[in-house]
Amino acid sequence: MAVNVLVAGGQCVAKCNHLKLKPGEIAYHKGDILTIVETTQDRGIYKAYNNKTGDKGLVSCGNMREREAIRIDSCLSLMPWFHGKISGPQAVKKLKPREDGLFLVRESIRHPGDYVLCVSFAGEVIHYRVIYQDNKLTIDKSQFFHNLIDMIEFYSKNTGAIATILHRAKEKEGIRSAELELSKTGWLLDMDKLILGASIGEGEFGEVYKGEYMGQQVAVKNIKCDVTAQSFLSETAVMTKLQHKNLVRLLGVILQNGLYIVTELMDKGNLVNYLRTRGRSQISSGQLMRIALDVCEGMEYLESKKLVHRDLAARNILVSKDTVAKVSDFGLTKGDSKGSEQVKLPVKWTAPEALKKEKFSTRSDVWSYGILLWETFSYGRQPYPKMSLKEVRERVEQGYRMEAPEDCPPALYQLMRGCWQDEPGKRPSFHKLRDKLQKEMDQLDPPSES
Numbered sequence: 001m002a003v004n005v006l007v008a009g010g011q012c013v014a015k016c017n018h019l020k021l022k023p024g025e026i027a028y029h030k031g032d033i034l035t036i037v038e039t040t041q042d043r044g045i046y047k048a049y050n051n052k053t054g055d056k057g058l059v060s061c062g063n064m065r066e067r068e069a070i071r072i073d074s075c076l077s078l079m080p081w082f083h084g085k086i087s088g089p090q091a092v093k094k095l096k097p098r099e100d101g102l103f104l105v106r107e108s109i110r111h112p113g114d115y116v117l118c119v120s121f122a123g124e125v126i127h128y129r130v131i132y133q134d135n136k137l138t139i140d141k142s143q144f145f146h147n148l149i150d151m152i153e154f155y156s157k158n159t160g161a162i163a164t165i166l167h168r169a170k171e172k173e174g175i176r177s178a179e180l181e182l183s184k185t186g187w188l189l190d191m192d193k194l195i196l197g198a199s200i201g202e203g204e205f206g207e208v209y210k211g212e213y214m215g216q217q218v219a220v221k222n223i224k225c226d227v228t229a230q231s232f233l234s235e236t237a238v239m240t241k242l243q244h245k246n247l248v249r250l251l252g253v254i255l256q257n258g259l260y261i262v263t264e265l266m267d268k269g270n271l272v273n274y275l276r277t278r279g280r281s282q283i284s285s286g287q288l289m290r291i292a293l294d295v296c297e298g299m300e301y302l303e304s305k306k307l308v309h310r311d312l313a314a315r316n317i318l319v320s321k322d323t324v325a326k327v328s329d330f331g332l333t334k335g336d337s338k339g340s341e342q343v344k345l346p347v348k349w350t351a352p353e354a355l356k357k358e359k360f361s362t363r364s365d366v367w368s369y370g371i372l373l374w375e376t377f378s379y380g381r382q383p384y385p386k387m388s389l390k391e392v393r394e395r396v397e398q399g400y401r402m403e404a405p406e407d408c409p410p411a412l413y414q415l416m417r418g419c420w421q422d423e424p425g426k427r428p429s430f431h432k433l434r435d436k437l438q439k440e441m442d443q444l445d446p447p448s449e450s
Contacts, residue, residue, distance in 0.1 A: 010036045010243040011051075012064040013186060026050055026057030033067060033186050034059060035249075051251070054215040068185045069241040076237070078230050078255065079148060080177040081105055081169035091118040092125045094170055101167025105130075105148055115148065117155075121163040128162055147226040147258055178233055179255050187240055189213065189252040189262055196220060200269075206258075210265060217265040218251060222258060229259035236261055238330045241305070246298030248318055248328040266318035266326065274319045275380035285409060286444045287323070288376050292412070293437045294325035299369060300430040302327070303362045310360050312368035313349045314375040347389045348382075352397055353424060363424035369433070370419025377412055378405035411440055 014028045021027060028034060028050050037047040037056060044061040070076070083091070085107045095102050095118060102120040108129065115130035117139065128139050130151065136144040137151055140161035145151040156166045171177065182188035197210040206223040223229045236259075239250035254260035268274050271291065275283065295317055302309060309327065316329040345355060351367035353359045371383050384392045384402060401420050404413035415436060421427045428436075 011067045011249075012036065012048075013067050015063055015065050018059075018063055022058075024058045026055040026059065027053070028059070031186070034064065049216075051214060051216075067240075070181055070185055070187060070237040075174055075176045076178050076181060076233065077172075077175045078178045078233060078259065079105070079152075079226065080171040080175045081152065082148065083170075083172050085109060088116070088118075088127055091116070091127070095120045095125050098123050098125075099168065101164050102170055103152075103166045103168070104170040104172075105152070117151075117162070119162060119164065119166065126163055146224040147229070149226060149229065149255065149259075150257055153256065182253060182255070185240070187236075187250075187252040189254050189260075191254050191256045191260075194218075194220070194254065194260070194262070211262070213251060213262055216251070217267075219263050219265045221261040221263075223261070224258035226258075232259060232261065235330050238307070239263075242301070242307075242330070244298055244301040246294045246324070246326050247301065248326045263328075264320075266328075267321040268319035268323065271314040271317035271319055271325060272375065272380045275314070275376065279379050280407075283379070285377075285407070286441075289409075289412075289437065289441050289444060290323075291317075291319075291325040292373055292376055293434065293441055295327060295372060296369070296430055296434045296437055298325075298327040299365060300434050302365075303430045306362075308360050308362055309365050309368075310354075311346060311349070312365050312372055313346060314372050314380065317372070348384050348392055351424070352422070355393060356397075359424075361424060362430065363427045366419050366427045366430065366433070367424075369430070370416045373412060373416050373419070374402055374405060377408040381405070409440070411436075 012034055014030055014032045014034065017029050018025070019027050026048065032053075033051045034048040035051060037049055039046055040058070046059055046061065047056065048059040049056050081104050083094070083104050083106045086094075087109055091104060091106055094104060098120045100121050104118050106116050106118060108114040108116050111129065113132050115132075115137070117128040117130055119126050119128065130137050130139055130148075131141070133141070133144075136146060137148065138144045139151075143154070143160055145154065152166060152169075154160065155162055159165055169177075179188065193214055195212040197212070199207050200210045200219065201208040206221060206225075206228075209220045209222065211218045211220045221232075223232050236250065236253055243249075248266065249264045251262045251264065253262065299309070299312065309330070311329060312327070316327065317325050318328045319325055347355065349368045349371045351364035354364040354367075374383055375381065387395070399422070401417060404410075404416075415433065418428050419433075
């Protein structure tokens with residue numbers, strides 16, 4: 001097993017049953033997922049948490065394997081039964097052999113915006129029109145659904161308005177079921193084990209709740225829209241590849257009422273609000289340095305994996321109960337590339353070459369990190385105060401750079417300026433930035449608890 005996986009917060013899978021216990025050990029069965037809590041002085045022995053039972057204790061590295069990441073590609077779908085714009089006769093041809101409950105969903109050609117559920121029953125194919133009404137879907141105007149995923153889930157357990165329970169999906173050619181992939185790799189969680197608490201925020205794409213999963217405090221993002229849920233599948237897949245103490249950890253996902261993404265709970269919220277609500281009176285310059293170093297270490301890890309975040313900003317950094325800063329929001333994360341999707345870029349945080357030519361790289365992330373440092377040492381101020389986005393683009397291209405925040409250590413402002421070099425190649429790597437920050441940290445007294 002790769003050594004870098006066995007770090008605090010890393011997850012692994014049991015290769016065998018372990019039920020005859022020595023003092024301090026925990027029991028687990030083959031396939032159980034465990035989270036590493038900390039290393040011990042004994043080589044190959046770790047303190048771990050069994051995600052299934054909630055027990056904490058010692059485990060041996062030799063009995064564990066790396067938790068498999070999800071392979072993300074355009075073939076992976078939350079709706080493998082959705083065939084897009086095909087006609088009724090085409091659907092009939094696809095639903096063979098004619099077993100009761102074999103089904104697919106297609107876009108309605110006759111009624112744009114509506115869908116059709118095509119179900120095989122008694123040797124025939126029945127076409128049920130799915131009407132889009134008041135932002136919800138319905139077949140009979142008595143049972144309403146937020147999305148197609150919910151509808152298929154309901155009719156897989158109840159007949160309701162249709163002739164038979166949906167037994168088997170006719171998957172679109174070349175498409176893989178996300179549910180099957182998530183289940184196979186151990187990332188699919190059980191809704192019955194999730195206790196949802198109060199809403200702790202509302203994003204552009206859905207509510208975020210506080211919750212509890214198997215005794216662990218979690219944050220839960222619920223995305224109800226089919227199309228958005230499908231796009232968030234990419235973010236989830238990226239998160240399954242990442243294991244680091246300064247990246248927000250994914251526990252898994254639940255496919256019900258759309259998509260639930262379950263992550264560790266970060267009690268102190270996002271970095272902008274954390275800094276603004278406490279300010280200089282409560283947070284010392286040493287603590288700001290610690291936060292800067294935490295983020296840098298998370299980004300150095302992404303750099304080592306050749307992944308580009310593309311949306312690094314203080315709003316996307318979350319702060320844990322014990323004031324550890326962790327990078328989150330991996331929705332735009334990709335390998336070094338030219339941006340191909342039409343994504344609205346955060347102008348004040350995005351490097352000039354990325355804004356102009358959509359050239360994203362680790363070095364464009366370094367530019368964004370410089371802006372994040374400015375946000376951090378200004379205690380959460382908005383970058384480029386009083387400037388419009390148009391002004392920011394024009395002035396930065398002409399060579400303008402922000403002044404140092406009030407009372408910012410000169411060495412930190414020098415780091416920011418280094419991140420804002422015009423030529424990407426002249427900007428430091430995250431590895432070099434981490435070295436410099438560590439030296440600055442070593443010259444300070446250890447920060448006190450906030």
